[in-house]
Amino acid sequence: MTRAALLAILAALAGPEAVADPIATAALALDYDDNIANAAGGRDLVDDVSFGARAAAGWRWMLGDRSDLSAVAQLDGARQARYTGLDRLETGGTITLHTKLGLGGDAPWLKISGGGGWCDVAFAPRDVWYWRAGAALGTRFGERLDVALAFDYEGRAAGHDVDVPFLVRRFGLRGDAYDTQAKSLGLSAVYALTERLSLVAGYTRRAGDVVSTVHIDREVFEASSAITPDPTFGPGRFAYRLGADSNVYDLTFSLALGAHLALDLGYRHQDSEAYEELAYHNEMLRLALVYAY
Amino acid sequence: MRTELRAVLLALLPAVAQAGSLELTVRGDHAPLADAVVVAVPLDAPAPAPVPGELAIDQIDKEFVSRVTIVPLGSRVKFPNHDQIRHQVYSFSPAKRFELPLYAGTPANPIEFDMPGVVALGCNIHDWMLGYVYVAPTPWFAKSGNDGRARIDGVPAGRYRLQIWHPRLVGATETTREVTVGDGPANEAIELELKPGFKPRRAPVPGIAGYR
Numbered sequence: 001m002t003r004a005a006l007l008a009i010l011a012a013l014a015g016p017e018a019v020a021d022p023i024a025t026a027a028l029a030l031d032y033d034d035n036i037a038n039a040a041g042g043r044d045l046v047d048d049v050s051f052g053a054r055a056a057a058g059w060r061w062m063l064g065d066r067s068d069l070s071a072v073a074q075l076d077g078a079r080q081a082r083y084t085g086l087d088r089l090e091t092g093g094t095i096t097l098h099t100k101l102g103l104g105g106d107a108p109w110l111k112i113s114g115g116g117g118w119c120d121v122a123f124a125p126r127d128v129w130y131w132r133a134g135a136a137l138g139t140r141f142g143e144r145l146d147v148a149l150a151f152d153y154e155g156r157a158a159g160h161d162v163d164v165p166f167l168v169r170r171f172g173l174r175g176d177a178y179d180t181q182a183k184s185l186g187l188s189a190v191y192a193l194t195e196r197l198s199l200v201a202g203y204t205r206r207a208g209d210v211v212s213t214v215h216i217d218r219e220v221f222e223a224s225s226a227i228t229p230d231p232t233f234g235p236g237r238f239a240y241r242l243g244a245d246s247n248v249y250d251l252t253f254s255l256a257l258g259a260h261l262a263l264d265l266g267y268r269h270q271d272s273e274a275y276e277e278l279a280y281h282n283e284m285l286r287l288a289l290v291y292a293y
Numbered sequence: 294m295r296t297e298l299r300a301v302l303l304a305l306l307p308a309v310a311q312a313g314s315l316e317l318t319v320r321g322d323h324a325p326l327a328d329a330v331v332v333a334v335p336l337d338a339p340a341p342a343p344v345p346g347e348l349a350i351d352q353i354d355k356e357f358v359s360r361v362t363i364v365p366l367g368s369r370v371k372f373p374n375h376d377q378i379r380h381q382v383y384s385f386s387p388a389k390r391f392e393l394p395l396y397a398g399t400p401a402n403p404i405e406f407d408m409p410g411v412v413a414l415g416c417n418i419h420d421w422m423l424g425y426v427y428v429a430p431t432p433w434f435a436k437s438g439n440d441g442r443a444r445i446d447g448v449p450a451g452r453y454r455l456q457i458w459h460p461r462l463v464g465a466t467e468t469t470r471e472v473t474v475g476d477g478p479a480n481e482a483i484e485l486e487l488k489p490g491f492k493p494r495r496a497p498v499p500g501i502a503g504y505r
Contacts, residue, residue: 020314021377021378021379022377022378024412025497050368055462062379062395064395065381065395065417066417088398101385103385103392103417104383104385104415104417105415105420105493107417138343140420141491143491144491148497148500190498190500191496192491192493195490195491196493196494196496198494198498199498200498200499201501252499252500254496254498256494256495256496257496258496259495259496260495260496260497261496261497262496262497264499266499288499290496290497290499292496293496
């Protein structure tokens with residue numbers, strides 16, 4: 001962003017026409033993941049169910065007839081049914097610049113966002129600072145179809161120093177397995193089957209780090225870039241970080257229960273491939289109740 | 294002056310005495326249909342121009358109230374925003390193209406509707422907001438209520454073409470019907486062919502973080 005653009009935004013925020021509109025959203029979600037440890041297979045494959053709650057609130061400032069800037073603080077928590085070491089509470093914030101490239105419901109829009117926060121996990125070594133940046137371009141075709149293309153970057157940095165075991169040091173590896181980075185490019189479409197029922201389909205190609213937890217496995221360790229002990233799924237397990245390419249497929253039915261409330265039933269399939277013999281597959285289901293003010 | 298006034302009143306008296314009423318029951322999907330516009334256009338004489346008015350179409354809870362508004366040709370309409378957020382009302386319709394800059398409260402300058410026809414309204418901030426202005430070319434018009442009935446009083450005797458329009462009407466233009474108004478009330482009923490209604494969704498959609 002140029003300095004002039006930044007000054008224009010600040011002037012608009014400070015000007016007499018700067019009126020902020022409130023933003024508030026909340027969600028309750030029940031999630032199932034058939035491979036929550038991101039294991040390649042065998043005895044490391046474990047599944048779990050989690051119950052999550054999310055709330056976000058903030059303000060939106062109109063920067064003119066076509067653009068707005070929003071700042072939102074969010075709180076996101078989840079409790080696992082079995083692997084309670086993964087229970088987490090995220091606190092963070094996001095700033096989004098949104099602009100509509102024309103007038104009317106069919107006008108394309110562009111969104112640029114950035115944010116970050118702290119994720120506190122029950123198993124403390126998994127605590128991370130995270131930051132995200134993204135850009136999305138979307139438009140509506142006719143009265144029923146919305147399509148968006150989004151690019152996102154996410155980085156995570158372990159919140160604590162982790163002792164690297166002798167065995168790991170012997171392989172010449174690092175211990176910061178929870179320090180990760182990933183980029184993704186996704187295409188999503190929302191089709192209104194009726195006024196109340198929408199079908200959301202998406203495909204995302206992700207390139208970046210994946211963290212898996214396995215029993216001691218020499219082949220896996222040799223392929224990884226960082227390893228750290230991880231008793232979340234039981235004793236004798238290690239979390240390791242590996243670069244991988246992922247294909248993520250999403251399908252969600254979303255039923256409007258009113259002007260502000262929706263019930264979502266979603267399915268996600270994810271394939272991650274690091275090497276020929278190191279591939280992970282996840283099947284995920286989500287039932288969510290979403291409110292937006 | 295008093296004599297002239299008396300002469301004018303006497304000249305008008307027969308017309309007033311012969312004025313009747315028109316009642317149309319509008320149905321669609323085999324049920325009474327609300328928000329149908331009914332306009333009577335005289336066939337035996339040129340239609341007199343309606344008296345323009347000063348009207349308002351409100352925005353309440355991010356919706357247009359009313360969803361369908363009939364305005365006499367030449368009327369000026371304000372768009373008061375009663376919400377705590379701002380709106381940007383616009384129309385692409387050939388009968389009136391306009392765009393109100395983003396605003397809170399009531400914009401100072403009303404919009405003049407100077408061409409008969411249907412004007413579809415939208416809000417560029419809240420895409421689900423839809424409204425319609427029907428600009429009537431004659432003084433005789435009405436909108437059906439929840440019981441489907443639209444009543445027009447004070448219609449001089451004669452033959453009329455009823456123009457009937459609804460946002461879900463199949464086809465781009467009005468349905469028409471000829472009626473004769475006499476001394477008594479003229480009662481008519483019509484079943485409109487409707488297309489499925491569709492309004493952009495307001496409830497949150499996964500992955501689409503639009504305006505609320």
